[in-house]
Amino acid sequence: MSIHTPTAEKPLPDFDIVSTYRSILAGDNELTMPVAAIEALVEAIAHSSVSTVAETLALLAHHTAVLKASIANPISLSAGTDLFQRYLVTTLNRPAALNLGPDDDFRAIRNHLLSNGRLFVERAKQSREKIASFGKHFIRDGATVLTNGGSRVVGALLRRAAESSTMRFKVVYVHSGSKSSDAQEGDQTVADLRAHNVPVATITNAAVAYSLEKVDMVIVGAEGVVENGGIISRLGTYQMGLLAKSKGKPFYVVAESHKFVRLYPLSQFDLPIDQKVLEFQVADDTKAVEDEGVADVNATQSKCSGLNADDAVDFTPPDLISGIITESGVLTPSAVSEELIKIWF
Amino acid sequence: MAQGITPLAPGLTSFLKSLKSTPADPSVEHLISLLKRRQIRNSRPCAIATTALMLRVVGEFKGRDAAKLVERIRQVGRRLTAAQPREVVVGNIVRRVLGLVREVLDDNTGGDSYAGSDAGHNTPSQHDSMTRPTLHSSISTFSPLRHAATELMDASMTSDMSDSSELSRRPPLLTSHTSYAPTSSAPLVNSLFGLFSQPADSNASTPTGQASPDGKTAQSLNLERLADLSRSSNIDLKGEVMDGIRELQDELDQSDEQIASVALEHIHSNEIILTHTASTTVQKFLLSAAKKRKFTVVHAETYPHDNAATHGILLTGRKRETRLDEDEDPWKPLTSVGIPVYVIPDSHVFAIMSRVNKVILATHTVLANGGLVAAAGAHMIAKAAKEHQTPVVVLSGVYKLSPVYPFDIDELIEYGDAGMVVPYEDGEFVDKVDVEHPLYDYVPADLVDLYITNLGGHAPSYLYRIVADHYRTEDITL
Structure with missing residues (x-):
């Protein structure tokens, strides 16, 4: 399924970035999309014979475009590809004041990337553990935590908190009720917590407001943390944020910093993805009327089907978020843009 | 405000007076008991007393081993904060003194091997301030940027100050910076690029799961390194730290x-x-x-x-x-x-x-x-x-x-x-x-x-x- 984007580059040797990405992601269910994307790009560079900076960047741009076009929701993924691209740009463009010539420098970096592919993955997993070990302090004895979705970071955090025997806490888990892979991961988290003797109540999205009175804090994961400090997360997170705010409950986000993505959505419908959530219809069986509100940024990418409600995401604005727990500490939402600015400008 | 305490009663004044004539250890005990009895309370008196005590502790410290000095300050700090955990200021001052020690070390070691940490600090930040002033407007006078409250920084990063100050800036777009010499072919590492850093310092520079949650591993690594540095270099550690503490006292006075x-x-x-x-x-x-x-x-x-x-x-x-x-x-x-x-x-x-x-x-x-x-x-x-x-x-x-x-x-x-x-x-x-x-x-x-x-x-x-x-x-x- 090699896809050729209409870019002006010469056709590249057929390396199937998409299937590489998918197999990397399938091979390790602990892996997040951004890291899998980085892995796939490293593979791509390994399979090519590029020898200059410009070639590398062109190759990267090509593969990134192909990869983004191939999946329905490339936001999380683009955090990884962007990070990788910026990393290459900044390292490759470093002043030649290094004692190495630029050429040697390039080779050194290439070798570094190729030989340490696994290391990046390990680090990404370690950062999850680090978030867990740090974030567990947020859970106090006797607290009740509301969470949703199958976020592995949240799972790791709750598990870590459960393992420390001094703490007794309860979890209210919002279950989407669907059979999506996300929901299955959520089931796994619930079962895991129950195995650790943590009382878990599963509720539906409709019961969030009802349950909130019994809840001390909300902890959610994120697919992407955007530039203004808001998060993109599975559908239903936004309303949890709104409800938590209205009830004065702290709303924490746990996310690794490689999920920071350079997007600045102002509203739900600014996201550069096509979601089939809001479908106006006059009869059950007629063809769906196109929702005008949905951004048509990717309208040309007719290959990817829109996301249905099970996989859809929403945008939680920064003013609803009390803190973002990353592996580098607890950030306020405004710190996210600073981190991003550091690598982009 | 505790009522009924006359100026003659034990308090900040009496503590500062006795500090002049008492060695450090009894003074530590003295301050602990004052804190416990709430005879010194509220942020400013606590800060003044802690700073004065720190000056004394550092002044009486024997030897040149920075790691031991850090450990000594840390140990005093732990006891003081345990005596009155709600006077958070005590801990703040101790942390700033610890930061001073590390900064003195960093400056000296950095100055030896690199193009001069001062140049590395100043020139680029001026350059930055032209384009993006807000983020740099309030950088304190003595500390490098640290971007997260509890980031476990790697040992080598924190000791290579000119290096890390370089790294914490934006990656250079212009290639004309000559004031700092890049120290190695190590890629730019800041918190977002941490994922890609060279494997050589992987055990420290990355968010490690193996490092114990509260950073004990990183700390001990750091201490070893501090010991190495202080042995190899020839600096007036104590004097510089004491100068720093006096600056801190000035800051308290002037704030x-x-x-x-x-x-x-x-x-x-x-x-x-x-x-x-x-x-x-x-x-x-x-x-x-x-x-x-x-x-x-x-x-x-x-x-x-x-x-x-x-x-x-x-x-x-x-x-x-x-x-x-x-x-x-x-x-x-x-x-x-x-x-x-x-x-x-x-x-x-x-x-x-x-x-x-x-x-x-x-x-x-x-x-x-x-x-x-x-x-x-x-x-x-x-x-x-x-x-x-x-x-x-x-x-x-x-x-x-x-x-x-x-x-x-x-x-x-x-x-x-x-x-x-x-x-x-x-x-x-x-x-x-x-x-x-x-x-x-x-x-x-x-x-x-x-x-x-x-x-x-x-x-x-x-x-x-x-x-x-x-x-x-x-x-x-x-």
Whole structure:
């Protein structure tokens, strides 16, 4: 399924970035999309014979475009590809004041990337553990935590908190009720917590407001943390944020910093993805009327089907978020843009 | 304000006096007992006492081994904070002294091997400030940027200061920087690029799961490294650290004046300003504005724990129990410079808030998330101000800014003598009713509009950055 984007580059040797990405992601269910994307790009560079900076960047741009076009929701993924691209740009463009010539420098970096592919993955997993070990302090004895979705970071955090025997806490888990892979991961988290003797109540999205009175804090994961400090997360997170705010409950986000993505959505419908959530219809069986509100940024990418409600995401604005727990500490939402600015400008 | 303490009773003055003639160890014990008995209390006295003690501890430290010095300071710090965990300032000062030691080491080792850390610090940041001034405007004078409160920085990074200062900047777009020499072919590592850093320092520079949660591994690595450095280099560690501590003392002395110097930007003619409790910082701020402007002050008296001090500051311009034997600048009450002052009980705050133009709060401690702990009643005032859309300005020296994250707010609130609410003589009442007397309030960050520190004005959401500027990440857990 090699896809050729209409870019002006010469056709590249057929390396199937998409299937590489998918197999990397399938091979390790602990892996997040951004890291899998980085892995796939490293593979791509390994399979090519590029020898200059410009070639590398062109190759990267090509593969990134192909990869983004191939999946329905490339936001999380683009955090990884962007990070990788910026990393290459900044390292490759470093002043030649290094004692190495630029050429040697390039080779050194290439070798570094190729030989340490696994290391990046390990680090990404370690950062999850680090978030867990740090974030567990947020859970106090006797607290009740509301969470949703199958976020592995949240799972790791709750598990870590459960393992420390001094703490007794309860979890209210919002279950989407669907059979999506996300929901299955959520089931796994619930079962895991129950195995650790943590009382878990599963509720539906409709019961969030009802349950909130019994809840001390909300902890959610994120697919992407955007530039203004808001998060993109599975559908239903936004309303949890709104409800938590209205009830004065702290709303924490746990996310690794490689999920920071350079997007600045102002509203739900600014996201550069096509979601089939809001479908106006006059009869059950007629063809769906196109929702005008949905951004048509990717309208040309007719290959990817829109996301249905099970996989859809929403945008939680920064003013609803009390803190973002990353592996580098607890950030306020405004710190996210600073981190991003550091690598982009 | 503990009542009934005369200036002769054990307190800050007596401690500072005895410190001159007592060796460090008994002085540590002395301060611990004073803290435990609450004979030194409130942020400024605690900060002054801790700094003076730190000067003594460092002064008496024998040997050149930086790691041992760090461990010694850390150990004293642990004991002091354990003696009175709610006086967060004590821990802040200890952390800043630790930061000083590390900075001295970094500067010296960095200066030896690299193109000069000063050049590395200054030139690029000037370059940056041309294009993006806001993020760099308040970098403190001595600490490099640290971007997260509890990041476990790697050992090598923190010791290669010129290196890390380079890294914490934006990656250079222009290739014309010559003032810093890149130290290695290691890729730029900042917190987002951490994923890609060279494997050589992987055990330290990355978010490691193997490192113990509270950073013990990183710390011990760091200590080993410090020991190496101090052995190999030839620096007057002690002297430089003591100089740094004296600078810290100057900062404590001057922070009120620095805060007061911006008063005219915030207080305008004919405004009605509401404040509460007795605070020297606020008093000086208002006095400085009163030199040029006429305004009205409404003072909530914070009954029962602070009303005596409040009355004192209104009558004489100083808290009643503060030392008598200082000071070059004369204390005077606001009324003496022609400012009308109204004292109201706390319960009237909401009623009067609609007429107030600005709320100025003093604080006990400012926390890393932008929230603050202040004298009881502050939360109510801030809430009332929010309700009326009245701006809330908090005055605080940077020394009150703590890297502590308020995981549990209740832990931070101290309870005082219930007898001040209802006297114990009122036996019938005391029998039947539970009386509580919290001394502090936690005010969440979203109720505060502006923090004014000795570095300038900051939004609450920006405080994380000032924390990162002032405290080394490896010192967060003492």
